[in-house]
Amino acid sequence: MTMRSRNPTGFVRRHPGTKSVRWQGIVKYPDWDNPGQWKQRSATFSKKGEAQKWVDAAIGEHRQKPSYQPPPRNVTVGDYLLQWLESSAQRVRKSTLESYRYRIDEVIKIMGKKPLVQLQPDDIQKCYMKMAETHSRRTVQYAATLLRGALEQAVNLELLPSNPSRKVPMPRLERTERPVLTPEEARQFLTAAETHRFRVLWRFIALTGVRRGEALALRWEDIDWERRVVTIQRTFSGSGRKRRTLNTPKTQRGVRTIAIPEILVNELEAQRRQQQLERQAAGDNWEDTGFVFTTSRGTLLDPSQITPAFKKLLKKAGLPNTWRLHDLRYPNLNKIPTFFVERCDGDL
Numbered sequence: 001m002t003m004r005s006r007n008p009t010g011f012v013r014r015h016p017g018t019k020s021v022r023w024q025g026i027v028k029y030p031d032w033d034n035p036g037q038w039k040q041r042s043a044t045f046s047k048k049g050e051a052q053k054w055v056d057a058a059i060g061e062h063r064q065k066p067s068y069q070p071p072p073r074n075v076t077v078g079d080y081l082l083q084w085l086e087s088s089a090q091r092v093r094k095s096t097l098e099s100y101r102y103r104i105d106e107v108i109k110i111m112g113k114k115p116l117v118q119l120q121p122d123d124i125q126k127c128y129m130k131m132a133e134t135h136s137r138r139t140v141q142y143a144a145t146l147l148r149g150a151l152e153q154a155v156n157l158e159l160l161p162s163n164p165s166r167k168v169p170m171p172r173l174e175r176t177e178r179p180v181l182t183p184e185e186a187r188q189f190l191t192a193a194e195t196h197r198f199r200v201l202w203r204f205i206a207l208t209g210v211r212r213g214e215a216l217a218l219r220w221e222d223i224d225w226e227r228r229v230v231t232i233q234r235t236f237s238g239s240g241r242k243r244r245t246l247n248t249p250k251t252q253r254g255v256r257t258i259a260i261p262e263i264l265v266n267e268l269e270a271q272r273r274q275q276q277l278e279r280q281a282a283g284d285n286w287e288d289t290g291f292v293f294t295t296s297r298g299t300l301l302d303p304s305q306i307t308p309a310f311k312k313l314l315k316k317a318g319l320p321n322t323w324r325l326h327d328l329r330y331p332n333l334n335k336i337p338t339f340f341v342e343r344c345d346g347d348l
Contacts, residue, residue, distance in 0.1 A: 007158040008062040010055040025051035029062040078112025084150040094245050095237030103143035121167040141171045192317035200271040206328040207264045218292045231257050
């Protein structure tokens with residue numbers, strides 16, 4: 001059987017052997033005289049763009065050889081991206097894969113039928129513009145990042161000679177300042193939340209700065225009552241029974257111990273007493289999951305249940321509906337926000 005010669009490929013990297021910033025283009029190509037063997041050539045430039053231009057030109061030069069075999073033309077952008085998603089399942093979390101799928105599906109809707117080998121920068125630019133009509137800039141940017149990575153993999157798999165998305169500017173995000181609750185707004189919110197079932201959850205997020213998924217994944221065993229600290233070591237991701245997953249934080253920094261003030265210790269103790277009453281009321285229907293924040297039957301709270309409840313509470317308090325639950329989070333962990341300190345002897 002005749003061995004099929006592989007296609008030339010290349011990449012750009014920062015030159016490891018120079019003190020100043022220099023960029024090295026490297027191209028690998030088959031040795032035509034020795035089937036199965038490879039050769040390599042490289043060049044160094046002061047600008048990354050120049051190095052990439054050289055790599056693209058060198059790859060085109062080597063592909064003029066008669067043994068070059070272009071990828072099949074019947075593979076569409078949609079076919080490839082679905083295959084890329086499938087391969088991604090082996091290296092990312094289930095929840096992360098779901099977020100990938102949501103953005104990539106939008107790309108497939110717009111240009112999924114186009115043959116992969118015919119994909120041009122202009123097609124990608126139009127795709128971003130089309131997405132921007134119905135999606136936020138953040139969503140478009142996320143999709144663009146995923147598409148660039150997927151097409152980079154297509155180059156590595158020798159399905160494309162170069163990555164056309166690299167010639168398209170990434171969508172830019174407008175930096176917007178998130179709202180910071182004033183003492184008066186905090187008072188309004190806390191007053192409206194006084195009788196809410198998730199009252200302790202709101203205050204736990206506000207006083208510790210944890211994320212929604214981290215708060216929902218908190219177990220009673222994570223609370224050290226004597227030291228007055230909680231340990232964050234897991235998080236919920238996704239929504240719905242089939243897509244919801246319990247994971248460790250993505251980075252080691254995500255696993256952390258947070259000091260909690262006495263006022264929050266009291267709130268958590270009240271939450272434990274309330275859960276005991278719910279356990280008694282549920283009887284045999286109670287499910288002992290060990291989580292601090294649960295449904296009235298002890299089952300896991302779905303993240304999708306929390307945000308709508310928060311929005312309704314904002315409306316009740318007469319506060320802007322544009323606020324997100326994460327706007328409650330105080331940026332400096334282990335420090336009590338001023339407006340909570342002011343109210344410790346009163347409403348809290």
